[in-house]
Amino acid sequence: MVVPKREVALITNPAAGRGRSAGARDAAVNRLRSLGVRVRSLEGRDQVGATDVARAAVADGVDALVVCGGDGMVNVGLQAVAGTGTPLGIVPAGTGNDTARALGIPRDDPPAAADLVARGSIRIVDLAVTGGRYYSTVFAAGFDALVSERANRMHRLRGRARYHLATLVELRRVAPRSYTLDLDGRVVRTDAVLVAVGNGPSFGGGLRIAEGARLDDGMLDVVVIAPMSRAELVRAYPRLLDGSHTSLPQYTHHRARRVTVAAPGIVAYADGERFGPLPTTIEAAPGALAVLAPGGAA
Template sequence: MPRAVVLTNPSSGKGRGARVRDDALPRLHGAGWTTTSLAGRDADEALDLARLAVAEEPDALVVCGGDGLVNIGLQALAQSDVPLGILPAGTGNDFARYFDLPLGDGAAAAARIVGGTTRRVDLARTGDRWFGGVLAAGFDAVVNERANRMSWPKGQARYNLATLAELRTFRPLSYVLDLDGVEHHLDAMMVAVGNGPSYGGGMRIAEGAELDDGLLDVVIIKPLGRMELVRTFPKLFDGTHVTHPQFERHRVRKVTVACAGIVGYADGERFGPLPLTIECVPDAVAVIA
């Protein structure tokens, strides 16, 4: 019988994680899967549990939570033969969106795992850390930093307030980019590095990025006025911002992003201050989809 380790963030999505897991397990058991259910008390313990689980070579490591827990799973699964299953239960769920997985419906997502096929996709690596989606390194990263310092309000409203607060004072940033060995000096509102196309719950900043092309999409939004930035922002949700004259994209195997005072965020997680060097690692992880 297939054996899955199910790693859950019970508090994900305001408690949705536990509910999604409890709906998914009967569907897995009914299909003949045996499961071991785990939950870490924090991100560090969850990563330890994920690595221990992968070392036992189950038929799948199934993560039940949002993009943060998916990212933890990727740290354990990268360059292994154990596939990743996803029970989406977070706020953004961008990695799950890449595979058109049912959001917030444990039974439906479990059915995809039971009946799905395994697909190997690329990951991005910086140092010893991996990400599957997009690394934010500009206005979007500054908003993340502010939001993480705020204790109120909760959820998406906190990021909306942080965005409004930063818009009042934000100015274009000075970057140095190394794109496959070619250095570029430029000013921009943001630079994003996409292995996948979206972040932030469906904002398609790297529209057109593919998970299995062996390349990263480096997106540059050149300087915009505040009102133009506000007008352009909604276009991120359908990818039509790519026609804006201040939009620029490069497809590369490796990029170094340098900008003073900016902290990079990937898959919604804090990856650390720039400069960061990111490379695409082809076929780095298997996903049940």
């Protein structure tokens, strides 16, 4: 369906993408206003403040909430709109932009992303939820989480380069951990270097760890990588770029609607944001997000 856009709230993290979001915001606001859309341009100083601002705008009845930034800002938007019916628009301006990538939203063209908002075509997709907090891409709970933790401290790089370097640094101390997974009541105990729970296929700027995951199938894709040597991990890493790691003998894939992940010493990440230590339970939230994206019903 197409929802007329009388007024949207556009919220920006001015620090996203090393300041790129300010330019993207201005380009998107100008395009929206030229198309007759009224825009409330808002900012959040940090994630908590941005979430409060976003929730207030949705409660005030805007026709759509638009986030300008990276996957962290998308995550802010999810907390405000999930389950409300208020559609989310995305103007990518961050480091990874994996949610936009999965949805087919232009990642380097803010006016084109704004055109999707003005057009008003809504696509209904799934989210995942853990501890009352939603995510749209991948829950990282192993070596991938350690890389995210390291990458978030690397402020001088962006995009894939940031994750590549963080991976090389963390490889020096990679070690398998013992995991207990509960997959819709089926318990699996295994040693692994990486566990990921995907709602979407990629994280880290296009690393397709959960290759084959779909945003509209009501399921979570659980990827387990069995212990590998440092040399094997170095050789396997480039295969995440095209999803060909799925042919590795250490790769195992499960699908479930509800997943509990437990392991010592892991702080999990999702949408590039710190979610907290394991154990945690993740559930699929089918149809929880209305998003302004290509392929939406018109």
